[in-house]
Amino acid sequence: MSNRFYLKMAADNIRKNGKVYLPFLISCICSVMVSYIMLALSMSRGLGQIPGGNNMQLILTLGNVVISIFFAIFLFYTNSFLMKRRKKEFGVYNILGMDKKHIQKLIMYETMYIASISIVVGLLTGIILNKVCVLVIRRMMDATVSLGFELSPASMIGSSLLFATFFLLLLGYNTYQVHLANPIELLRGGNVGEKEPKTKWIMAVLGSGFLGAGYYLALTIQSPMTGMPLVFLAVLLVIAGTYLLFTAGSIVALKLLRKNSTYYYQIKHFIPVSGMIYRMKKNAVGLANICVMSVGVILLLSIAVSLYVTSDESIHAQYPSNVIAEIKLSGDIPEAEKQVKSELQQAAERTAAETQVEIDSISSYTSLSFPAVLVQGGFDVPEDIYSNQTTKISSLYFIDQNNYNSLFGGNVSLNANEVYLHGTGKEYEGTSLSLMGEQYQATVMKDMKGFVTGQSTVSTIVDIYYIIVNDVEMLQKIEQQQRAIIGKSAGAIHVSARIDLDKETGNEQERNFGNILSGKLEAAGIDVSVVDTRVSAGEKFRALRSGVLFVGMNLGILLLMATVLIIYYKQISEAYDDKDRYSIMRKVGLSLKEIKGVIRSQILTVFFLPLIATGVHAAFTFPLMKKLMVVVMLDSTQWFLYCMAASYTVFAIVYVLIYMVTARAYYKIVS
Structure with missing residues (x-):
């Protein structure tokens, strides 16, 4: 030929x-x-x-x-x-x-x-x-x-x-x-055809266990970045549990329905239940695929939409000033603090003259931060604090009273063994504080204006505690204590600076100011950790938001398309399989109305299981996804909740429309 x-x-x-x-x-x-x-x-x-x-x-x-x-x-x-x-x-x-x-x-x-x-x-x-x-x-x-x-x-x-x-x-x-x-x-x-599958109780129980373990990890993982291996493990457990429950659990459920004589011995239940038992091994894999992809659609669309509706207010929350600088201190901290603040002031003034920018204000303060574990009566810093992912970690931010009072207009007056505390997310309880073997008298403050600026989203991932101590020497003592425990990974004392520029300053001028300032500080031998500007951070955030939005929307739409096609092919394939069976039923006396009722019962019995399971999965993964959104600087995580609810609602409507179309096509084929 x-x-x-x-x-x-x-x-x-x-x-x-x-x-x-x-x-x-x-x-x-x-x-x-x-x-x-x-x-x-x-x-x-x-x-x-x-x-x-x-x-x-x-x-x-x-x-x-x-x-x-x-x-x-x-x-x-x-x-x-x-x-x-x-x-x-x-x-x-x-x-x-x-x-x-x-x-x-x-x-x-x-x-x-x-x-x-x-x-x-x-x-x-x-x-x-x-x-x-x-x-x-x-x-x-x-x-x-x-x-x-x-x-x-x-x-x-x-x-x-x-x-x-x-x-x-x-x-x-x-x-x-x-x-x-x-x-x-x-x-x-x-x-x-399929042989009647055996009731696999062990697989059903194992699937429930996997799903429960995955849900538990999703609810308890503190940081999705430091606990990334646990995030992947949670995803794998949920997926494995979904497949096992749909494969083995659905058969168990159908056989239990068959044992219920009141339910089973009705025309609209007898035929679909008995038929699905024999085909469930093959059917369940398709249903599990639909469920897993549906969760992906909802999460991706929620991420994309929440990033789209987020305004640049997130940048202003993280960068309250035009220029942010952090400088690491070492050696004699009181002397190093004076030198760095003086060099910073002079470098900023010279940079302003070179870039023809006016400075509205310069403020700086000395602080120390490191992770700790909240225990009874205080905080502990274990040696394995970074490697132990099951430990709930808190972040401690220390500042001395002179820096706090001069920067934020406070009137704090502390003795050597006295501290003031303020917690976000979870307030500290008690009047004494134990920290690495040292005892302090603690007073809880309801607010620390200024010091907590820019940490609103971080507190979603970890509990943050702000602590005011007596003087800079106390900061150095605490820093040395935690360094002796953690070693090279220990937190260091920094001078944090905030520089507000004139409102007429252009984006390019602000960017140049930050670059030149960083160069001058490094030339002066200062250990610069970071010098960043609000403009540069905004550009990076918009690039991140645009990229994630574009990829998320594409993946979400493609997954939705795949879900629709799998449902369509699954229903059409089963319709051709059932065509001869329903032809025989008509010949033995079933009316078209009864056949339509049987078809509706069969489709509804399994069709909406993935939608229900998708809703449960989305609800349990929400806390973890909310923390992940904080990493990409979504300042208001409430938006993510609204977007996820809206995405699920829209997906449910699309799912119902798919059901109506495929059910009609199924009926036309078998009738």
Whole structure:
């Protein structure tokens, strides 16, 4: 047979099976489009020149790797549904005289058609929409709009090669499946039933245990950054528990329903329950996939939307002044403090003269911070405080009374063994304080204005305690005590400076002021930890927000698309499996109304289980995700709660619409 015959036959097959091929083709086109846009943005020279653009492009590059892995899993998963529907057709071809090599050649041409259309249309759509995405990102980063059209040949080649590889792997897998099967297996490939699965109580209990352990970690992990291994463990436990519970727990639940004679022996319950028991092993994996991806959709959309609605107030909360500087002190702390503050004042004045900027005010204070564990009657600093991830850590911030009074206008007067405390999140209780073996008389203050500025989001992750001590010598004594315990990882005494510039100062002037000031301090031999400006921090934050928003929205939409397709293919596949069964039921006396009731009961019994499980997962992961949002400087975590609730509501509405469409398609097929 000539190649023209195969080409024509392959095109006819795709057209005739449009009901199952069209959603797959649209998904492939969208995947190629997104891949091109992500690659083009990560390589764009124009975006790289925007302040903070390099950070955003790094996020896009990492996001593209994650999305590529998702593409591979998604294409192979949906391909399994397509092959199941086509096996009977291939079996007929084989019986009518077409050899397996001819069937494999036919599959090759069908794959070639799908791949060519997907890559060409996907790239064209991506090229058109790429400019829109560039404009959106520039707008989000407050950058000027660039004119002209930017084409990225490297991104076109990269996306084409990536998806050509995916389709070659799919072709190899499909042809291998045909090679292994005999004609009878191909004919029965779409109608192979399942044996009644055994009741696996151990797997059900194990799944419950995994899920409970994952929930416990999600609720108790203090910092998602320092406890990243535990975060991954929690995710793996929740995913494993979900699959085990859907696989084994659903069978246990169905068999318990079957034992309930009042429920089971009704037409609308008897048929769907008995049928699902036999197919649940295969069915449960699909339901678990839907649940896991639904959680991903809700979390990603919540992150993206909450970052979008967050204004630059987060920057002002973290950077109350135009310029922030931290300088490390060592040696004789009282003498070093005087020298550093004097050098800082002079360097700031010289920098202002060079950059033609007026300084409104300069304030500085000396402080010490390090982690500790809250114990009965005080705080302890264990040697393994950084390595022990199960210990709930608090952060202690110390300042002496002279610095506090001069900086914040206080009238604190303390004796040598007396301290004032203020806690955020959890207030300290008691009138005495034990700290590394030393006893102090403690007075709890309800407020420490000024000193706690910029720490509002950090207190979401850890409990912070602000402590005022007698003098700088006491700060040095406490610093030496904790250094003797922790060693090189110990906290150091710093001079923190806040410089407010004139309101007329431009962004470029403020940025130059920070860079020049940092250079002058380092030239003076001062140990500078950080010199940063509000403008630079805002650019980094907007770049981070833009990158995370773009990747999150793309991943969320792709996961939503995958979820819809999996539900669609699952329902259509089961409808074709059930068509002959319901035909027999009609012949033995069931009316169309009764059959419709049976179908509704069957779909509702399993269809909304993933939605319910998704809501439970989202609720238990919220505390951990809220802490993660603090890391990306979401100042008001309340926004994340609202966005998650809104995302779940919208997803539930979409889910119900999917149910209505697939239920109608299911009924049309079986009736």
